[in-house]
Amino acid sequence: MSFLIGENMTCGYGGADILHSCSVGVDPGEIAVVVGPNGAGKSTAMKAMFGMLHLGEGRVMLDGTDISQLKPQERVLHGMGFVPQNNNVFTSMTVEENLEMGAFIRRDDISGTMAQVFDLFPVLKDKRRQPAGELSGGQRQQVAVGRALMTQPRILMLDEPTAGVSPIVMDELFDRIIQVAQTGIAILMVEQNAKQALNIADKGFVLVQGRNAYTDTGAALLADPEVRRAFLGG
Amino acid sequence: MADVLNALVLIANFIIVPGFAYGSQLALGALGVTLVFGVLRFSNIAHGETMALGAMFTMLISWWLQSMGIGLGPLPTALLALPFGIAASMCLCLITDRAVYRYYRRVKASPVIYIIVSVGVMFIYNGLVRFIVGPADRVMVDGQRFIMKAKDFKTATGLDEGLAIKTSQAVSVVCAVIAVAMLFWFLNRTRTGKSMRAYSNNEDLALLSGINPERVVLITWLLAAALATVAGTLYGIDKSFQPFVYMQLLLPIFAAAIVGGFGNPLGAIAGGFVIAFSELVVTFAYKRVVAYLLPESLEPAGLVQLLSTDYKIAVSFTILVIVLLIKPTGLFAQRTT
Amino acid sequence: MIQSQRTIMLFVGMATLLALVGIGQGWDVALLLVNMCIISAIMALGVNIQWGYAGLFSIGSMGFAALGGLAGVIISAKPVPGAWQAGGLGVIGGLLSALITIVLGIFVWRRLAHLGRWRYWITGVIVLAGFIIMRSLMGPAITAIEKIDPAAAGYLGGMGLPILLSWAVGGIFAAAAAWVVGKVSLGLRADYLAIATLGISEIIIFILKFENWLTRGVKNVTGLPRPVPYEVDMIASPAFQGFATAIGTNAIAAASIIVKLCYAGLFSAVLVLVLYLSEVALRSPWGRMMRAIRDNETAAAAMGKNVTARHLQVFILGSAVVGIAGAMLTTLDGQFTPTSYQPLRFTFLIWVMVIIGGSGNNLGAVLGGFVIWFFWIEAEPVGLWLIELITSGMAQNSPLRAHLLDSAAYMRLLTMGLLLLLVLRFAPRGLIPEVKR
Structure with a gap:
């Protein structure tokens, strides 16, 4: 069981559910990356874990306690930090x-x-x-x-931190994020640039249509030919 | 040379001095409007009436002080009553927020609903003022009328034109400077003030940072009430207290806030002075100024006035329209992208 | 069906209230109230077209109503002999030069975009020059006009046409003003339309108050012709006297009631026509589109609807209806009194009518017009009575009692505000809610 974990999360906006029993977790000092095609529910998973969406099913656990009912501001008090995309x-x-x-x-x-x-x-x-x-x-x-x-924070959540920045800036930003992780903070981020992100990831979650498709270490996912073909462009 | 000086004194007496006083009053009014807009995101139609109420509270307390024989000597008693007037209107604004506006925040109503709600509040404030003191015109100023009389200026300088400075004009400018300095100190130097700016700039991120929106709203109403009371009182001392006037001030105040860019406090101050000086410059009759500057043979027959003073309200409207046409985000808009 | 029953009940209730006034305070008073109620209802319909159909928040009804009143003067007042000869040319020249200046200014502004900062100066100089030309043309003309028989005339005078014509002209005047305001402020934040309309209506009132050559200003234009018979003529006619005796009343009372009934008939005709047209429009594809835009502007814009142009259209239509009602009001009064236009009464009270009646529902707006005007008028005696009751325990010469009795009139402002807030909070859809189609 991870330090922060969203277990079997099912939720969405208003009508249809976007996440279907999706699980994501991260441990201190670790970088976990959520990747997947557009509309896979990556950002939704982040919002659900930070309490910006109401969970239909599942729960969010932090250090062994259930925090599913807490508002985002209260999660900040519990040591979670969030960087929105926009x-x-x-x-x-x-x-x-x-x-x-x-x-x-x-x-x-x-x-x-x-x-x-x-x-x-x-x-x-x-x-x-x-x-x-x-x-x-x-x-x-x-x-x-x-x-x-x-x-x-004990956990830093980043929603597409490299959206709209140049490759050089992206590399530098990733370096900094590794540095942050080395101080013992757990990092959970959603990334559009899947290959580069998995490169620095200890853990990777590939989401497809709101479900966990592949979960492994970053290196293993990069090596997996099926993942490469379907999500990393060969 | 004396002619040029006389012309300058004329302009100082009829445009510059009153412009600074009126501009200060407008700037304070526009600041209140812009703060409410920045945080609650609607144009508060009731702001003019809040000014009237604040001025009324101050006036009632200053009457009581006068009856007790307490005064400030040469300065208007109203200044002494001002803190109490501010406190009273703060209470009123908080009660209004609790009873009226809070519900709409909870249901996340659209801005236009807020405006309509503020119309209801305006009716109530309007009725309150008239119910308590009636619609009559009342003198709010006491103490020494002038700091410098036109006659004294003439004897001191030997010029033909006099320069008069009313106590109320000086008080307006000084009070406005103090109020603005305190406001900006609060907004830029204190944690609470910064959280207010943060909330106004990016509501979602402010929530993520743990800023309590209800507290920000509360502080905003307190500030708006204080600014409205000071503005209303200064206007009352400078001219006189007439309940209906404050609704007519709504247009120049909103024009000032829009010129400055809604939600931008510095812009609101600039906007207030732009509107005040434009009004005076456009409606001043330059006949005597021109007479001093030109040879006698060219003396103008008319008043050399662009617009009759009856239309000073048209000046703020014209400026408003020009700003809306050219740069709707305001001439002093902050860079927010 | 429940809704239509409720609507009928509400209107029957309103009619009962008016009948009670008729019995209690006399039918003359009741009919005057009815006439004012109808005019209020039409104004509320106009505002409802803007707010209920399109979600536009305008607070300028006062100005548009006053323009309607101005139409009454221009169309129906007796011509002033010699006024046009004295200054007509100058006035027309002045107005023309103003128009040319504006057109030229806009043209230059649009064409000189590449000049950068110079564009501001060039346009500014053109506008200033045009303004000075206008002033120099109009100044002497105005002086000449105002010199003609200042006690009775002193203005350009009207055309001496039937005043009924002014109802249409009033609508056109208001529509033209609305076009200008709408062009400037639509398409921006909702707040800007509110503030711009607040401004234009204040300016219209100031112009009507101070431009003596046009409206005699605060001296008022009185004695506008009526579209209905005069009481004195009726009373003088023996046939009418016979009729009055036959129905068992005196001729003076009967004449006064018949005149008011005639007005009521004319006004009702307009009300029914406007109501019918509004309903037809609301049910048409155009009305559907308007509601679609109101409910989701972004989606409507994405579907290729020109939201700003549609808003302009609906804003003009609603303002025109307010203008028609304004002309009707002047007709009923038989005079034009610029000082009587107060924003609380002509702008904000109309809003209370629309909100309380039921935004988006035309019948609701009509009912709101009746109910609110009724209470606006009747709140005064009722409030006075209430305060007398409350203070009856106090000494007769108590200053507090005297103050409260003096201030009773302002109770109604408080009441209206409270009513508006209560309805917005607890029944935001009003007395007759909008029908979801």
Whole structure:
């Protein structure tokens, strides 16, 4: 049993279910990646695990306790951090203020965590007084990840962090994510760039039409000829 | 040389000084509208009446203070009553939010429903003001009328034209500067203020960050009530307290907020001054200014006035229309992409 | 079927209320109330077309109603001899130059997009020049016009045509103003239409109040001709006196009631016509499309519907109906009083009617018009009576009692606001909810 696990999740928006008894899990220090074709329910799985969707069936367990009934804000208090795919920074606020807002629920001194984030993303330190809306796409993603890290989460969930950034920026972002994982944080992310993502993944979940199609280590999935043919373009 | 100076004094006396006072009042009003818009995302039609109510509370308390023989000497007693007036209208806004608006947040009503709801609130506020003090025109200002009288200015400088500064005008500007400084300190320096900006900028992300929306809304109403009371009181001291006037102020205030870009506090201040100065510049009769600057033979026969003062409301509307046509997001829009 | 029974019950209830007024306060009062109710109902229909059909929030009914009133003046007032000779040319020239300026300004603005910053200056100079030309043409003309018999005329005067014609012209005036406002503010956020209409209606009122050459301003235009007989003529006729005695009343009372009945007949005809046309439109493919746009703008736009153009259409139609009602109101009053136009009364009260009657339902809007106008008028005596009751325990000379009695009139503002909020909260679909088709 993993540290964070969504078990047999079945849910959707309004009418039809998008996820059908789908399970996803991750352990501390590990990177788990959810991949799959468009409309497979990758982002839905993330939203379900973060409490933004009501589960029809199944449950979400964190460190052995059932958190299925908690609101997203309460999950933040329980050590989960989430980076949405779009609109994931406060555009009119400076980088520093973005990080401060990330730490809104903390009442203790946040300067240490902020220093860590600046160590991880040095470019943000230079631009700390600049509105986040004026940054480039890759820098914005760094702000978004940094914001989520400010609560010192035990789990960081990322919804397509590399959407719309150049390959070079993507590689750098993945390097940073590995660095974050090495500090002992569990990382669960959804990725469009399946090959590159599985390359850095300890665990991979391939979803097809809301169901678990393949689940294995990243390397094993990359090596699996069937997965390669169907999802990784040969 | 003296002619040029006289012309300048004329302009200062009739455009610059009143412009700063009126602009301060409009800016404070527009700030309230823009804050409510930024957080609750609707145009609060009842804001003009909130100003009237706040001014009324202040006026009632200042009457009581006057009857007790308490005053501020040369300054209007209303200033002393202002904190109490602010507190009263804050209470009223919170009660309104609890009783009226909160339900619509829960059901996630569309902005247009909020506007209609604010029309209902406007009726009630409107009735309250008239019920309590009646529709009559009342003088709110006391103490010393002028800081500088036109006559004194003339004797001091030897010019033909006088420059008068009313106490209420100076009070307006000073109060507005203090209020704006406090507001921006709050928005930019405090945790709560920043959370308000965050919520206004990106509601979903604010929720994800653990910002409590109800608390943000509460603070917004408190600020809007305070700003409305200060704006309404300053206008009341500067002109006089007439309940119906505040509804007519709604248009210039909204125009100022739109010129500044809805939801942008700095823009609202700029917008307030743009509207105030445009109104005065367009409706001022330049006959005497021109007479000073041109030789006697070219003295104009008419008033040299672009628009009669009766139409000052048309100025804010024209500016509003131009902004809507050219840049609907406001001239001072923030970069949000 | 339940709904139609409910509708009938509500209208019967309304009729009973009016009948009670007739018995209690006299039929003269009741009929005046009915006439005003009908006019209110038509205004509510106009607003309902905008809000109920298309979800447009306009708060400018006051301006459009006043334009209808202006039509009444222009069409039916007695011509002022010499006024056109004195200043007609100047006024027309001024208005023409304003029109040319606007057209030229828009043309230049559109054509000079490549010039960048210069475009602002060039357009600005054109507009300023046009404005000055207009002022210089109109200024002397206005002075000349206002000099003609200022006590009785002092304005351009009307055309002396039957006032019924002004009902149509009032609709056209309002439609033209709505076109301008709609062009500017539709297609943006809903808030902008609200604010723009609030602005235009204030400006229309200011123009009517201050442009003496057009409307005599605050001096009012009185004595507009009637579409129905005059009481004095009736009373003077022996045949009518005989008729009055035959039905057992005196001639003065009978004449007053018959005049009001004539108005009621004319107004009802318009109400029925507008109601019929609105219903036909609502049931037509056009009405279906409007509702589709209202319920899901994005989807409708994706299906190739030009949402902004449709909104403009419906906004103009609704405003025209308000304009017609405005002309009818001036006809009933027999005079045009610019100062009587108050936003609370002419804009926001109409909204209360629509919301309480049932947004999207034409019969609902009509009922709302009747009910709200009825209570708006009757709330005053009732409120006074209530306050007298509450304060009856106080000393006769108590200042609080005197203040409360003085302020009783403002109770109705509170009541209307409360009513609006209660209906929005607990019965948002109104007295007669929209029929889901």
